[in-house]
Amino acid sequence: MKTTRRKFIGAMAQMAAAFGITTWPMVSFAKTTEEKMLVHQVYFWLKDPEDRQAFDQLKSGLEKILRISSIESGHIGVPATTEARDVVDHSYSFSYQVRFKNIADHDSYQEDPIHLQFIEECADLWNQVKVYDYNPL
Amino acid sequence: MKTTRRKFIGAMAQMAAAFGITTWPMVSFAKTTEEKMLVHQVYFWLKDPEDRQAFDQLKSGLEKILRISSIESGHIGVPATTEARDVVDHSYSFSYQVRFKNIADHDSYQEDPIHLQFIEECADLWNQVKVYDYNPL
Secondary structure: OHHHHHHHHHHHHHHHHHHHOOOOOOOOOOOOOOHHEEEEEEEEEOOOOOOHHHHHHHHHHHHOOOOOOOOEEEEEEEEEEOOOOOOOOOOOOOEEEEEEEOOHHHHHHHHHHHHHHHHEEEEEEEEEEEEEEEEEE | OOHHHHHHHHHHHHHHHHOOOOOOOOOOOOOOOHHHHHEEEEEEEEOOOOHHHHHHHHHHHHHHHHHOOOOOOOEEEEOOOOOOOOOOOOOOOOEEEEEOOOEEEEEEHHHOOHHHHHHHHHHHEEEEOOOOOOEEE
16 A cells, blocks of 8 residues: 555656646645534523523423434533633523534524524524534634 | 342331331432533633734643643634624634533632633733633533
């Protein structure tokens, strides 16, 4: 295998020389932005944080969308009892994190009927949503 | 094993009856808030988002604190190229997520010399930090 690879590189070098190419083009095997794993992190603020029924309804809705097939993994969270500091926001009702293999899976999730139904049924429960989408390095 | 368990429960019932206890106390094996897994999610906004040196310095700092021993797992992220919507914030420079077995490990992380050194060396690079700490359900 090593010999084959060396022969191939040698042939490429000869061909490059024949075309007058002396500097090699960089061939990168790094993932493109489209191929990268994507984390979709959402925070929900209930209109009435004390409304237990609204809390249960949103929790149940989030549990349903967690089952959308394009999701790789995910979980629902509630604010932890860490120290109250200016930079720490404990005011939201739910944290919701889902991971996708790539941005195409994320886009398909956004349009999934289960997701659209969730928005229709639950959007009236919250007064604020914040989304942070990121690619882990 | 099953017999042992049954015998134990039987002995408990006899003891309860001897003490005049007819309703059983609820024994919950659910984790207390202190025992629950904790996700510490932070977003950093660089003072100058275009400053490549500041970007590299903060990235390097985050990579260092990721090695703090009380962390169970974690990663650094950068904004994904998802659709620009009102609810989606793409303006931050880094997303940083670490998970801890419990709140004690989180508190120990906050006071870890590596973490304190990071704040001393890097705090001047950002103009905003947002933290969301949550317990996955």
